[in-house]
Amino acid sequence: MSNFRNGPRRDTTPAEETEGQLEGRNALTEALRSGRAVDKVFIASGEIDRALQRLAAEAKEAGAVIVPVDRRKLDAMSTTRSHQGVIALVAAHQYSTVDEILSAAADRGEEPLIVICDELSDPHNLGAIMRSAECAGAHGVIIPKRRSVGLTATVAKASAGAIEYMKVARVSNINNTIAELKQKGVWVFGAAAEGSIPMYQANLSVPAAIVIGNEGDGISPLVRKNCDVIVSIPMRGSISSLNASAAASILLYEAVRQRLK
Numbered sequence: 001m002s003n004f005r006n007g008p009r010r011d012t013t014p015a016e017e018t019e020g021q022l023e024g025r026n027a028l029t030e031a032l033r034s035g036r037a038v039d040k041v042f043i044a045s046g047e048i049d050r051a052l053q054r055l056a057a058e059a060k061e062a063g064a065v066i067v068p069v070d071r072r073k074l075d076a077m078s079t080t081r082s083h084q085g086v087i088a089l090v091a092a093h094q095y096s097t098v099d100e101i102l103s104a105a106a107d108r109g110e111e112p113l114i115v116i117c118d119e120l121s122d123p124h125n126l127g128a129i130m131r132s133a134e135c136a137g138a139h140g141v142i143i144p145k146r147r148s149v150g151l152t153a154t155v156a157k158a159s160a161g162a163i164e165y166m167k168v169a170r171v172s173n174i175n176n177t178i179a180e181l182k183q184k185g186v187w188v189f190g191a192a193a194e195g196s197i198p199m200y201q202a203n204l205s206v207p208a209a210i211v212i213g214n215e216g217d218g219i220s221p222l223v224r225k226n227c228d229v230i231v232s233i234p235m236r237g238s239i240s241s242l243n244a245s246a247a248a249s250i251l252l253y254e255a256v257r258q259r260l261k
Helices: 025-034 050-061 071-077 098-107 123-135 153-158 174-183 221-226 244-259
Strands: 021-023 038-044 065-069 086-090 113-117 140-144 168-171 187-191 208-212 229-232
Touching (some): 025 086, 038 050, 038 071, 050 065, 065 071, 071 086, 098 168, 098 174, 113 174, 113 244, 168 174, 174 208, 174 221, 208 244
Parallel strands (some): 113 140, 140 168, 187 229
Antiparallel strands (some): 038 086
16 A cells, blocks of 8 residues: 555556557647647657657647666567657546646635645555545545556556546646645645544645655655644454555545535
8 A cells, every 4th residue: 555565665657558558750740739648758868860859849838757778678569660769648538737736726615635646556445545535525635746656548447437527737846746635734644554533534625735655666755744633544353454445445435424514
């Protein structure tokens, strides 16, 4: 889970999917031209083709993460066997901004309720968190651009339709975003087994952002430091861990309970 350790740290770079995968220069060019959200672009390392470099620069300007890789990896990833030195992963849905998430709360006359995912790598976890967030009436989910799964087709499927209603913002720096949220009056609650207070003692009726950490290590040290409060979920069984989506659901519905008063 995000707030409990599941074992030694592992590589949190998500496994790539063929769903939502575009291959070749024309495919990426048309995706950018249409305004489609591009999550990540794999480009052959050492490529000196200026046209390809310009295409990568355009994708980066549009918000994509550019990843130079050995051409042999591109060959292995390719399903068309005609990648022309570039493979892109596109989002299954358009991203929102943090301001749009806050505006959604204001439009509903509610205190913001946001989930921040700190380097989640499992698309099923992100999809399940989006589903719980939508059911709980949260206003948005925030994910980082790097070391995190994006809005892939698998995430969309795991969200059971929530992707169509839940605003998801993808930001360059989670810590900067936390600072901006604090400036706008949002309290940031991190989830960790060694939290300073049980979640039932935390006031989640205020404008709140709940931070759910990486499946292996939980919340990263700097993000943890920047949280206002670290809360724990009481554990009464023999197993001392929950996965990320289960933890998010529990905390979201504690917020719902408090806000119903």
